[in-house]
Amino acid sequence: MTETTATPNPVRERKVNLHVLGPVLALVALILLGAFLNSNFLSYGNVTNVLARSAFIGIIAVGMTFVITAGGIDLSVGSMAAFVAGVMILAMNALIPVLGIGVPLVLAGMAVALVTGLAAGLLNGFLISKVGIEAFIVTLGSMGIYRSLTTWLADGGTLSLDYAARSFYRPVYYDGLLGISWPILVFALVAILGELTMRHTPFGRYCAALGANEQVARYSAVKVDRIRMGTYVLLGMLVGLATIMYVPRLGSASGSTGVLWELEAIAAVIIGGTVLKGGSGRVWGTVTGVLILSLIDNILNLASIVSPYLNGAIQGVIVILAVVLQRGRKSAD
């Protein structure tokens, strides 16, 4: 691996394209397979469904790309999403008498979600970079904490947004601009901004430097703690953003919201070609990874060629294959 240097090198452009090819090939193969198995696969409705439902994991996975690139990991994002959704629903229900049902209520709810996500990310980041506990342990702990807090808030049941408020808020998931629904637009925007940040800002380069070699980064005057904390805060805020898109879909949160999202997000990042031990991150790759994961589910549902008991096994095989394809290309360089 020679990608530890911070400055992009135009001569390496061709090689980078080869790296990108693995996951893209897998994605194209899946799309062809889907189109072959079911004529509705490429219909407007199905494509919109798949993209919109990828958006939650996708937005989170973009943030996860930064955390992993900087050599960290965050296992708490799934339960954090559940917790943020729970807090957001409670806050919105409580604010109805004050704000009434309308745009201010929705904006207040969104602000609560972003702030809760930011606070949760800040807490993770603080414990990891200032207190110096391993990211795996901190986020394993906060994963349990957020999950039980959600169950506790919901009294073991489900938190539901007030019906009228929900009807007002619902278009945020189901409507959109020019036939493209909001979650897809937000996901696209986050991906583009993420790619720009990763490639063209000091923050992105510092993340890669930190993930590649912390000592060297420290001696190169990179504010290591601050960058590391920054990745977790960014991820927390993106979890908040994903929740803003998630809550209007079903208008509820419970202890079973967002289960295993963390692993899906991490898997998407790795399928996309970011190295699990850090040092090199690709946001576009992550987007490809997210799409691959959702398409597998979609195709299995549309095709029903195998017993549904085996869905998990097929997903596993495709995830591993996508990474093998990509690593194969890499070693061939």
Added chain:
Amino acid sequence: MIRRNFLKSAALVAGLASAGAVAAQDESYTIGVAIPSATHGFMGGLNFHAREAIERLEATYPQLEFVLATSGDAGKMVNDVEDMVATRNIDALVVLPFESEPLTAPVQAVKEQGIWVTVVDRGLSVPGIEDLYVAGDNPGFGREAGEYFVEQLGEGDDIVVLRGIPTTLDNERVEAFEKAIEGSGINVLDMQHGNWNRDDAFNVMQDFLSKYDKIDAVWASDDDMAIGVLEAIAQAGRDKEMWVVGGAGMKEIIKRIMDGDPQLPINVTYPPAQIATAIELTALAMVSDTPVTGRFIIGSQRVTPENAKDFYFPESPF
């Protein structure tokens, strides 16, 4: 799992310490209740009804004392049961086994010490240990739904089915459903697992809707899944086309049936309040000579707009 247990065991130990001092008088009895923790809607309801039943019984029978332990996994539940016997000297145990296999030997050990054992919902893997078995009716749950489909649909009508987490319980329900609709000419287009989860059910139903142009009805087999299914149908704008039958009696769904929602004609119960039945019967066995040994199977009932108010518990979290 371990994470979740930490606080709970601390709470349990504290509870034991404070109450342990109350020495058992001759006519007083202690009943231990061990149930899974409230990780999803149904268990949340079950926890609610367990607490309510205990409160009610403690008020009615001053000579009864209860120890309630909720566990996140089978191992923790075994510890809880052992602690109850060792430190609280319980006279009866009401247990909803987290899993049948790992709980069988520990519960058998409890029984061998002469303690009354009531098993709820999931049976132990060795028959004849328990004094009383209280459970919902899984085949009945599938059959009741299936019979409604047969009444409403006929030759050539198409339905889709969402299944729960792959388990024996789910298999029993689905087999009974399939048996009930056998020979009716109803065509099951597809079955997929929605894992008793709203989000999963939403995704599966979206895909069913993309795949099939004609669906006459959906057996969502659970109310959490029914919520996801209804949302997917609304998104596709096909609300007029099909109705949905969930199950288990979640309060939001029961409310909509009560209000005569055409999309939700009926529901089939699988009451989380069965834990209350078990605790009440066990209490009766302690304080009186009322015979309650045997098996008590709570039938899965059909909820219709007419009788829905009898199944509506607005206070319960489920």
